[in-house]
Amino acid sequence: MQDFLELAVSAAASGCVYGLVALAYLLVLRPTGIINFAVGEWAMIGAFAGYVLLTRFEWPYPLGMALAAALLALVGWLTERLTVRPLVERGAPVIAPILALLGMLVVFRETISLVFPPDPLPVPYPFGLGRLELGPLAGSYQSFFILAVTLAVFAAAWLFFERTVAGRAFEAVSLNRRAAALMGINLSRVTALSFAGGGAVASIAGLLVAPNVSAHYLMGVPLAIQGFTALVIGGVGRVEGALLGGVVLALAEQLTVRYAPIPSGYAQGVPLVLLMLFLMVRPGGLLKARA
Amino acid sequence: MSGFVKAGLAVLVLAGVPFFLGDYHNDVYRKLLLWVTLALGYNFLFGVCGQVAFSHFAFYGIGAYSIVILLFQLHLPLPLAALCGVGLCVLFALAVAIPSTRLEGFYLALATLALGQLFVVVLNEGGEVTGGTSGLANYRLPEVLGLSLRGPAYTGVIVLLLVFTFVVLARLDRSWFGRACRAVRDNPEAAAAMGIDVARTRVTAFTLTSALAGVAGMVYAFVDNTVNPPIFGIENAFLLLFMVIVGGAGRHAGAVIGAALLFLLPFWLAPLVGQHHVLVFGLLVVAAILFKPSGLVGIYDSVRARS
Amino acid sequence: MKRWLAVGLLALCATAAQAQETIKIGVITDRVGVSKPYSEPATDGLIFGADEINRKGGVLGRKIELLVEDDQSRPDISAALARKLIDQGAVFIVSISLTQATQQQQTVTMEAKTPQMTPMNSGDTLTTQLPNPYFWQTGPLGSIQIATLLAHARSKNLKQVALITDNSDLGQLLGRFFKAGLEKSGIQVVADEVVARGATTAMPQMQKIRAARPQAMFMAGVLTAENVLIFKAYRELGLKFPIHSSYNLSVPVYMTVAKGLIDGVTFVDAYDPEKPEVKQFEAAYRKATGKTPYNLNGYGYDGIMMVAEAIRRAGSTDKEKIRAAMQSLTYAGVMGAKGMKYHFPEGKRTGFDPNGMVVRVYEGDRQGRVVHVGQK
Numbered sequence: 015m016q017d018f019l020e021l022a023v024s025a026a027a028s029g030c031v032y033g034l035v036a037l038a039y040l041l042v043l044r045p046t047g048i049i050n051f052a053v054g055e056w057a058m059i060g061a062f063a064g065y066v067l068l069t070r071f072e073w074p075y076p077l078g079m080a081l082a083a084a085l086l087a088l089v090g091w092l093t094e095r096l097t098v099r100p101l102v103e104r105g106a107p108v109i110a111p112i113l114a115l116l117g118m119l120v121v122f123r124e125t126i127s128l129v130f131p132p133d134p135l136p137v138p139y140p141f142g143l144g145r146l147e148l149g150p151l152a153g154s155y156q157s158f159f160i161l162a163v164t165l166a167v168f169a170a171a172w173l174f175f176e177r178t179v180a181g182r183a184f185e186a187v188s189l190n191r192r193a194a195a196l197m198g199i200n201l202s203r204v205t206a207l208s209f210a211g212g213g214a215v216a217s218i219a220g221l222l223v224a225p226n227v228s229a230h231y232l233m234g235v236p237l238a239i240q241g242f243t244a245l246v247i248g249g250v251g252r253v254e255g256a257l258l259g260g261v262v263l264a265l266a267e268q269l270t271v272r273y274a275p276i277p278s279g280y281a282q283g284v285p286l287v288l289l290m291l292f293l294m295v296r297p298g299g300l301l302k303a304r305a
Numbered sequence: 306m307s308g309f310v311k312a313g314l315a316v317l318v319l320a321g322v323p324f325f326l327g328d329y330h331n332d333v334y335r336k337l338l339l340w341v342t343l344a345l346g347y348n349f350l351f352g353v354c355g356q357v358a359f360s361h362f363a364f365y366g367i368g369a370y371s372i373v374i375l376l377f378q379l380h381l382p383l384p385l386a387a388l389c390g391v392g393l394c395v396l397f398a399l400a401v402a403i404p405s406t407r408l409e410g411f412y413l414a415l416a417t418l419a420l421g422q423l424f425v426v427v428l429n430e431g432g433e434v435t436g437g438t439s440g441l442a443n444y445r446l447p448e449v450l451g452l453s454l455r456g457p458a459y460t461g462v463i464v465l466l467l468v469f470t471f472v473v474l475a476r477l478d479r480s481w482f483g484r485a486c487r488a489v490r491d492n493p494e495a496a497a498a499m500g501i502d503v504a505r506t507r508v509t510a511f512t513l514t515s516a517l518a519g520v521a522g523m524v525y526a527f528v529d530n531t532v533n534p535p536i537f538g539i540e541n542a543f544l545l546l547f548m549v550i551v552g553g554a555g556r557h558a559g560a561v562i563g564a565a566l567l568f569l570l571p572f573w574l575a576p577l578v579g580q581h582h583v584l585v586f587g588l589l590v591v592a593a594i595l596f597k598p599s600g601l602v603g604i605y606d607s608v609r610a611r612s
Numbered sequence: 613m614k615r616w617l618a619v620g621l622l623a624l625c626a627t628a629a630q631a632q633e634t635i636k637i638g639v640i641t642d643r644v645g646v647s648k649p650y651s652e653p654a655t656d657g658l659i660f661g662a663d664e665i666n667r668k669g670g671v672l673g674r675k676i677e678l679l680v681e682d683d684q685s686r687p688d689i690s691a692a693l694a695r696k697l698i699d700q701g702a703v704f705i706v707s708i709s710l711t712q713a714t715q716q717q718q719t720v721t722m723e724a725k726t727p728q729m730t731p732m733n734s735g736d737t738l739t740t741q742l743p744n745p746y747f748w749q750t751g752p753l754g755s756i757q758i759a760t761l762l763a764h765a766r767s768k769n770l771k772q773v774a775l776i777t778d779n780s781d782l783g784q785l786l787g788r789f790f791k792a793g794l795e796k797s798g799i800q801v802v803a804d805e806v807v808a809r810g811a812t813t814a815m816p817q818m819q820k821i822r823a824a825r826p827q828a829m830f831m832a833g834v835l836t837a838e839n840v841l842i843f844k845a846y847r848e849l850g851l852k853f854p855i856h857s858s859y860n861l862s863v864p865v866y867m868t869v870a871k872g873l874i875d876g877v878t879f880v881d882a883y884d885p886e887k888p889e890v891k892q893f894e895a896a897y898r899k900a901t902g903k904t905p906y907n908l909n910g911y912g913y914d915g916i917m918m919v920a921e922a923i924r925r926a927g928s929t930d931k932e933k934i935r936a937a938m939q940s941l942t943y944a945g946v947m948g949a950k951g952m953k954y955h956f957p958e959g960k961r962t963g964f965d966p967n968g969m970v971v972r973v974y975e976g977d978r979q980g981r982v983v984h985v986g987q988k
Contacts, residue, residue, distance in 0.1 A: 024815040120587030132649040133865040236810025272816035278806040279430040286419040329695035438781040533712040580643035
């Protein structure tokens with residue numbers, strides 16, 4: 015039982031990272047219908063920004079984190095401006111920007127790979143390597159930090175979509191682009207904001223996971239796949255779905271490894287099989303969109 | 306010129322080329338032909354039928370591994386092994402296609418991506434049967450009708466495969482099946498209303514192209530006489546997608562051009578730009594999509610239209 | 613008139629000197645893919661070695677010309693590049709890339725009867741899967757690594773241990789041979805876990821290991837990030853059993869990314885900093901490049917040195933003579949314990965001496981002293 019609770023905290027932390035990546039997908043997907051596979055690379059750049067700002071320059075953590083998020087918001091905005099907007103304005107089918115972003119995935123990864131040395135680089139923990147016990151739940155400081163930050167980000171996202179005018183504009187655009195444009199909503203601004211927001215959220219995900227896995231140029235693609243899986247499981251209808259999907263995925267992964275009576279090598283395959291089954295049975299995700 | 310004659314000429318020309326090439330260029334040429342074969346099949350699935358799948362290389366691998374296992378572990382004679390290999394590919398393709406019909410767009414992409422990854426896991430964990438991470442090696446193609454097919458002669462086999470794939474897909478494309486696929490791609494509801502069995506069309510397209518990929522895999526197994534997991538990894542599936550896009554999705558010529566260009570590009574770029582070649586590659590792909598979404602074939606079209 | 617004669621003679625001599633061809637040696641490495649963290653430093657060491665050889669006059673009076681190709685860790689491209697190098701006249705191919713890439717190149721070198729060697733790959737199957745008499749492997753084999761670790765741990769009387777690795781090609785291969793070595797010594801492997809590439813935690817695997825109550829844990833993985841996850845989970849769970857690792861822990865990057873986590877971890881290494889050849893190598897490398905070398909550079913350096921030595925002994929660039937010379941080579945290099953020589957006894961093609969590894973221990977965050985040598 016002790017093991018299970020510890021694993022629950024660990025899975026929750028991993029799930030939060032997946033959830034943040036899923037949220038980064040969601041922020042772009044909802045208003046534009048574009049699936050941005052480059053979010054994994056954005057998270058990686060966030061991790062490297064963390065290395066540069068926090069390890070090399072030793073800035074205070076909140077400042078480093080804020081700057082990393084700002085940097086990735088800029089990267090997101092630039093990506094939209096340079097590689098997505100020309101296609102959208104030309105009326106290209108939605109697959110075109112998706113493929114352009116796949117190409118950008120390669121560009122981002124190679125740029126980092128060429129600028130930094132190939133070995134993984136350390137990113138510091140904001141609270142060190144200690145262990146915290148909250149009642150029956152026990153985990154590392156970092157796990158609880160990840161939980162706290164993720165909940166804050168999701169709360170902010172939820173408030174944005176539900177309570178602010180800009181958020182409602184996003185909703186309107188995702189429901190019906192033409193109608194939204196007719197109502198005077200600036201489509202290109204919404205799109206630009208969504209990419210910037212996606213970038214910032216992805217960078218936070220990267221920064222939160224980097225102290226554990228180190229910043230390295232191959233970390234983007236696994237995160238992108240896990241985040242996308244989380245998104246599909248949770249459903250694209252609701253912001254909370256991203257977090258739920260992430261936690262469900264992480265629990266499935268980690269509980270399988272710990273408890274399934276199969277050789278460890280095969281345990282890697284179980285989340286994949288689960289995902290495929292899930293897609294057969296409930297492709298819409300766990301949480302349906304509100305009517 | 307009748308189609309038959311055209312095909313025959315193509316075979317002669319393509320199969321004749323290796324006799325003028327050195328070992329290295331022959332090797333690149335063969336692998337290029339195989340990638341073109343895969344791209345043609347993938348183009349049909351993605352461009353004509355609108356199914357975004359990342360499982361193509363898994364079927365390539367299923368074909369490659371099965372022929373090696375059937376020939377050298379189960380010791381079946383070559384014709385039987387080839388038949389069983391094709392049968393296995395069709396079976397696996399059906400097993401994946403039937404449940405996948407209800408999956409749209411990126412759900413299918415995700416499911417096939419998971420399948421591709423699962424395939425590599427199975428290969429790595431396959432112990433004696435798949436050779437684990439080292440794969441299978443130390444085998445040679447047995448004699449066919451008393452002929453030992455090596456070197457440029459084997460390239461002829463690959464050429465036959467390529468031309469066969471092209472002819473089959475081109476024919477299908479022009480037939481009612483091709484029209485049905487396009488209808489399903491563009492508007493499934495309207496297609497259903499017109500009486501097209503959407504699910505059956507999708508399953509057939511997926512099974513056919515995946516089985517063709519499997520056959521290509523069976524041919525690949527004897528190119529380097531080695532099969533191992535990294536050859537069939539999912540990164541290749543993304544490369545295949547890029548090839549079809551850059552060349553021009555939906556057009557056979559596009560698949561050929563895209564595959565040729567993107568396969569040969571690293572060989573040309575690496576001496577020029579050293580380790581930056583992947584970055585240049587990524588930039589080229591993005592540029593191709595930005596400036597010519599209809600692909601390189603679109604450029605050819607617009608040049609022709611102008612003249 | 614005399615002047616023109618002199619100029620003419622000079623020109624003749626110059627062309628004669630230019631007509632002396634270089635000896636071409638092919639290098640297939642990964643500059644952009646998954647093997648980059650290991651291939652890059654090894655290739656740097658190799659290039660340094662080639663430069664050093666050329667400065668000292670080359671081989672058989674001719675300079676070495678390196679033909680370096682990037683295979684992106686893609687085995688089928690790797691095989692094609694091997695053919696390219698052979699077509700370009702390479703007399704020896706050095707493989708510094710993914711295990712399967714080296715493997716796939718072998719089908720080419722076997723057919724083309726061209727010598728090929730890998731100075732760093734340590735997968736045991738490379739010399740057993742294909743009967744290729746033109747291929748040699750001088751990297752420290754997985755079986756040697758586990759035997760050395762076990763020799764060091766003999767005094768601890770281990771009966772039940774855990775094994776953990778990653779899902780990379782080499783990690784799986786090392787894991788297989790570690791398990792075989794452990795079981796051969798009569799030690800029971802009570803837990804056999806795998807951390808997948810891209811994992812965000814190793815907590816479930818370490819929990820499972822904790823539940824099996826091992827006396828020690830052997831790590832066979834070669835992916836840095838994933839190994840660090842293992843250390844983190846180990847620490848978080850408050851585990852105390854000793855950790856013995858493959859040679860991957862000898863890479864200096866752990867001193868920065870695993871700070872505070874590796875004190876007391878023992879690992880096998882092929883690099884003894886106290887060895888005179890190593891000190892010489894480090895001084896020369898620092899002088900030439902301004903950087904301090906580490907063990908990965910040494911593998912590449914030893915590789916090119918052995919290739920040059922084989923060609924020297926062959927007395928020509930005839931591939932068959934080089935093959936014979938390589939097979940009968942003994943060479944004392946930078947890597948390996950003090951006094952170790954690479955050699956290929958009884959027609960075997962693995963050159964790293966079974967007693968040539970050392971066991972070192974991390975003291976704090978630094979790579980500490982050598983605590984055991986060889987398999988005795």
